[in-house]
Amino acid sequence: MTRSNHPEILEKKLSRRDFIKTTVVAAAAVSAGSLGIPTLLKAQPKEIIIGHIHPLSGSLAFDGQELQNGLMLAVKEINAAGGIKSMGGAKLKLLSADSEGKPDLAIKEMERLAGEGAVAVLGCYQSAVTVVATQLAEKLKVPFVVSVAVADEITERGFKYTFRVQPNALQMAQQTIGHLAEIVKASGATVKTIAYLHDDTAFGQSIVGHVDKFAPAQGFEVVIKVPYSPRSPDLTTEVGKIKSAGADLVMATGYFGDGVRAYKTMKDLRVSAKAIVGCANGAYSHPKFVKELGDITEYVMDGNYQANLLIPRTQSAFANYLKDYNTPMGTSTVFAYQGVYVIADALERCKTENREALRDALAKTNLSEHILPQGPIIFGPDGQNVNAAATMMQIQKAEIKVVWPKLFAQAAPVFPVPA
């Protein structure tokens, strides 16, 4: 009776009761601590929130969903293996945010994830979106691990909270040309000239710029660079220019849709070269490219990121992915998956949810147990993985095989390509 009639008394009573409760708990904790009994916190492992921002809807939804699957798999595996052991087996919890592929939404979502207590955030698949999301993460002092985004500038702005595992445009181009030079040398063939067909967005422009720069050191010369618009329905004239150049090699960079169109046109116009080689090509190392275009894709090469397919660790990750999602793990998804392990490794070492401590731990990363074709994951002062590696792949008997470097190769390269 009195309670319902006098709510203010109830409030007072409650707060007094709360006060007593807190004091008792505190006293208990202090005495427990002094007695050497494990603290109450340890009894129930807490959850550590990791956020991610990807295009989960909109025109890139397919890619975004795949990356999210990779993140979920890594979280599931880590939790099943006992969580973050140095933090009493604390479990990871994934908090999703949809960028819809738009930079402005990514900013809003970055703010939300930070507000909801994410210790670190992964993202964003598109370079333009990642550029702005990392900027805000820097301001909010939230460690940001790039899942996929190739633009060099992401790690060139002196940011302390941005880390990237995948090879950037520079590493991708430099290593592709390096692998190519070694393959050419091993084959005994002579290659001097390269004709380059590329999309004219920031993606294609930056890759071709680097290739142009690194080619002469390997004895190659890019004799013609033909840009095309990915929105152009017909690429006959552009491919015609490549054909007229008559170079030893044809190289190509682009996204999936235009990559398919450009390749089909090359075959229609009978472009002949010692090989057609992609660099970070969105089509050439995509299983769908092989499946849908069939045997005309045989022997196409692509210098791109990929997992180290030879080790059991990768094979088990791929098998788990196939089991959970009933589709093979894509090459981009590999980097989302690996990103969670990089954060988990840093948490294991810093033993706290404090973001600054986590940043420092990430900066000191030296992770040898991973699924990538490279040495240990170590971040340079700019946050870029210094050992990030691209491998050369080739379509052989309708399968995409890693052919170079030899250490990670599943098959030997076929070069020059039989006519």
Place this chain on the structure above:
Amino acid sequence: MLSADFILQAVINGILIGGVYSLVAVGLNLIFGVMKIVNFAHGALMMLGMYIAYWSATLLSINPYLSILIVIPLMFVLGAAIQNFLINPIISAPEHNQLLLTLGVSLFLENLALFLWSPDYRVLATPLARINYYIGDLSISLVRVMAFGVSMACSAALFIVLTRTDLGKAIRAASEEREGAILMGINVRRIYFICFGIGAACAGVAGATITPFFPVYPHVGGLFVITAFVVVVLGGMGSFTGAFAGGLIIGVAESIGAIFLPGSMKAIVSFSIFILILLFKPTGIFGGRRG
């Protein structure tokens, strides 16, 4: 580098893709000419035509060119339904309202496709796409010739309907003088939904004919519809022959333009033509009178 073969190849492929532009533009122009509605959903309708052809080929193993027989009735009914239930209620509203409505339909259809079929790129794997004919160093792809031929045939059939039949007369009457046509006992409302149906079917057929060599995805229509608008303005708004010839002209202009201008810049050629036409002959090359 500018060998005769190279330029000839550019012209041939320009004409072949231009035939497809023509059919898209003819449909767009029919809708505009008769109803004075700028149909922003035209690209989305084309995309649906591509999906119908794709699914008929993959699920029902129907030859992609035979699937046009499915595309035409389905797209006709869809177009007629859009006209009857969505556009008709606001047919006398200001033009920008109608514009927003067709834009809304376009967004709806594209997102529906995203939802139903995912943003995945789908490539129709047909052995026909492998067949190329070679004359010296020139290459002519069978599927492109088929796309051109089917588009031409559809445009021609539509032209005959418009010029030789009573329905065609009624359509032309409704387009030229709406009130007059009503007074002559023509059911203009019926003509309208027939026209929108035909326009949608044209977009659908154009989509179906390119499916054997063009990846299908929900936003694919956007690649063609802007070009189609340029074609319509070039040929003359409401002019059938204008849209038809304009498609071929733009196809060749883009192809030749790419010889001199790199990448996205090749679009400068068609858009320059667009601006010049608007400045100096706003009725279009083949548009005699202003509607």
